[in-house]
Amino acid sequence: MPLFARLYNFAHxxxxxxxxxxxxxxxxxxxxxxxxxxxxxxxxxxAWIYRILRNTFLTSRTGLRAMMVSLDDEEAPVAEPVxxxxxxxxxxxxxxxxxxxxxxxxxxxxxxxxxxLCDVEEMSYQEIAETLxxxxxxxxxxxxxxxxxxxxxxxxxxxxxxxxx
Amino acid sequence: xxxxxxxxxxxxxxxxxxxxxxxxxFESHLRGCSGCAADALGMLQTKLATRAAGMRYAxxxxxxxxxxxxxxxxQSPAWWSLRWSSVAMxxxxxxILLAAATVWVDRNGxxxxxxxxADLHVTELAxxxxxxxxxxxxxxxxxxxxGRIPFSFNLPELQxxxxxxxxxxxxxxxxxxxxxxLFNLRKHQLSAFVFKDEAGALSARAGVTxxxxxxxxxxxxxxxxxxxxIVSDAPAADVHALGxxxxxxxxx
Numbered sequence: 001m002p003l004f005a006r007l008y009n010f011a012h013x014x015x016x017x018x019x020x021x022x023x024x025x026x027x028x029x030x031x032x033x034x035x036x037x038x039x040x041x042x043x044x045x046x047a048w049i050y051r052i053l054r055n056t057f058l059t060s061r062t063g064l065r066a067m068m069v070s071l072d073d074e075e076a077p078v079a080e081p082v083x084x085x086x087x088x089x090x091x092x093x094x095x096x097x098x099x100x101x102x103x104x105x106x107x108x109x110x111x112x113x114x115x116x117l118c119d120v121e122e123m124s125y126q127e128i129a130e131t132l133x134x135x136x137x138x139x140x141x142x143x144x145x146x147x148x149x150x151x152x153x154x155x156x157x158x159x160x161x162x163x164x165x
Numbered sequence: 166x167x168x169x170x171x172x173x174x175x176x177x178x179x180x181x182x183x184x185x186x187x188x189x190x191f192e193s194h195l196r197g198c199s200g201c202a203a204d205a206l207g208m209l210q211t212k213l214a215t216r217a218a219g220m221r222y223a224x225x226x227x228x229x230x231x232x233x234x235x236x237x238x239x240q241s242p243a244w245w246s247l248r249w250s251s252v253a254m255x256x257x258x259x260x261i262l263l264a265a266a267t268v269w270v271d272r273n274g275x276x277x278x279x280x281x282x283a284d285l286h287v288t289e290l291a292x293x294x295x296x297x298x299x300x301x302x303x304x305x306x307x308x309x310x311x312g313r314i315p316f317s318f319n320l321p322e323l324q325x326x327x328x329x330x331x332x333x334x335x336x337x338x339x340x341x342x343x344x345x346x347l348f349n350l351r352k353h354q355l356s357a358f359v360f361k362d363e364a365g366a367l368s369a370r371a372g373v374t375x376x377x378x379x380x381x382x383x384x385x386x387x388x389x390x391x392x393x394x395i396v397s398d399a400p401a402a403d404v405h406a407l408g409x410x411x412x413x414x415x416x417x
Contacts, residue, residue, distance in 0.1 A: 003284060004232070005223055012222035022228050029232060046291065100218035118180060119212050120219030122292040125182055144176060147211070 003046065004029075006121065007053055013116045014057050014066075014109060024060065028053040046123070047130040054113070054131060066109040103153040111146030118143055166194045171201050179208045181294055213297060223340050229277070279385070279394075283378040285336055286356040286396035289345060296332030296347050306333050306346070314342045318359050318391060321414035327351070328407055348407060353399035355407055362392035373408065375401060384408045388415045 007028060012021040031052050057063040104112055117123045117131060118139075129136040171194050177183050178191055195202045224232075289295050298309040303320035311317070313335050323330060329349040336345035336358060343360035373386040378396075382404040385394045393411060395404050 003288075004229075005281060006284075006288070008224040008228075009220065009222045013219070018222075021222065022224070025224070025228075026232060026235065029236065033236060097214075097218040100214055101221055104215070104219065115215065116219055119215040122216070122288070122294060125180065140176070143180075147176075150215075 003049060007049065010050065010113075010116055010121065011053060011057070013104070013112060013120075014054070015060075015062050016105060017062070020060070020062055024053060024057055027056045031056065044127060044130065046121075047127050050117070050121075050131045051133070063109075099154055099157055100150070103150040103157070106153055107146055107149055111142055111149060114139055114142045115146045115150070166190050168194075168198060168201055171195075171198075172204070175205060175208055178205060179212055217335070220337050279376055279378050279383055281338065282358055282385075282394045283381050283383065283396055285338065285345065285358065286381065289334075289336075289347065289356055290354060295334075297334035299332040301330050303330060306330060309333065310335070310344050314344055316359075316361055316391060318344060319414040320346070321410035323348075323410070326406075326410060328355070328410070350397075350399055350403055350407075353397055353403065355395060355397035355399055355404065357407065357411060358394040358396070360392050360394075362387045362390055373405075373412075375405070386412065388412060391415075 004025070008021060008025050011024040011028075012018065015021045015024060028049065032049050035052075058067060104115065107115070113132065114128055117128045118125075123131065125136045125139045128139045132139070171191060174183060174187070174191060178188070183191055195205055298306055300306050300309075303322070307318070307320050310333065320330070327350055331347040331349055331354075333344055333346045335342050337343070338358070338360050341360060343358060346357040346359075348355045348357065373384060376383045376385070381396050381398055382401045383394060383396050384401075384404050385392065386408070387393070393408070393415075395408050395411070397404050397407075
């Protein structure tokens, strides 16, 4: 089943719950199978099926609740903050997997989903825009803000760990 | 391009969104500016760390089984004959369902294993960054995996062959890390995957097995406690030729 494991991974990141992720993937696969004739050959299958999953999530109770979180002025362009040569610039790369997972989990779902689609699923901005039905500029803005929030979260976790030593 | 202009495009660069002249200009600046090069490297490492951490959840065996049963039930004749009433529509539905069945249905563990490996290959080619270590030199690619995967493997000497090594990256199968290597042959791309062949983790088969999944040619075999897979849209003979090179390299 193409993309089954990857769809499940994405669903779990969205719902943060095993049982809900399973329901979400199951609903997605059944909808995709039922509507396979609506998929236009030659178009992006991956974006098509992820869009079904994401739309199904949006109509779930968890999805509706998660999407109620408002994001501050997300259309405004955000320059990627870069800390030249400081430990902060390689903070994420040095953090352990668990710390990165916790930082990702703590993000609002709108930021979490673009980071998972971009960094884990390695979708282009255009594919993400198609999947989430948002402009590519909004994808970039959410990515930038989400990554910055993750960096801040890891920085705080690192400071907390240091103070406990 | 100034350092400030570069920083405005750093995220797009790391996400492989810069193309053509813009990319050339960006990389030209990087070559002459160690500060910006370090920033770009830091961001790239961040992306890779997030990718590894993000591959966190895998579906359980019970859930897979439940899904398979559900899909089979949906594909029963009663289901589609109710949905499509006219003969023409039924014929169209049969074609669609046949295509869907080819793509969707996993009949057993081995089917699933090969389909997932084919899936990894397709995902790799669709990726903006198909490889993390870019090199045609096996002496660069092999050491790059040290510490990233829980085993070592040999890469073949390709100088007298038509194949070119493009690079590699870490792939995950059944939540275990392994090596994913990308080769070029004429206009084809071939992926070779190497995973630990732990008892019970992968389907136990002796010898070389050739298969076709999603119209891709595949070959798999086990050697020295490792399981190898090759996947490509290249002809089966070319897939086999690369397999022979890898098998030769693996033998002491």
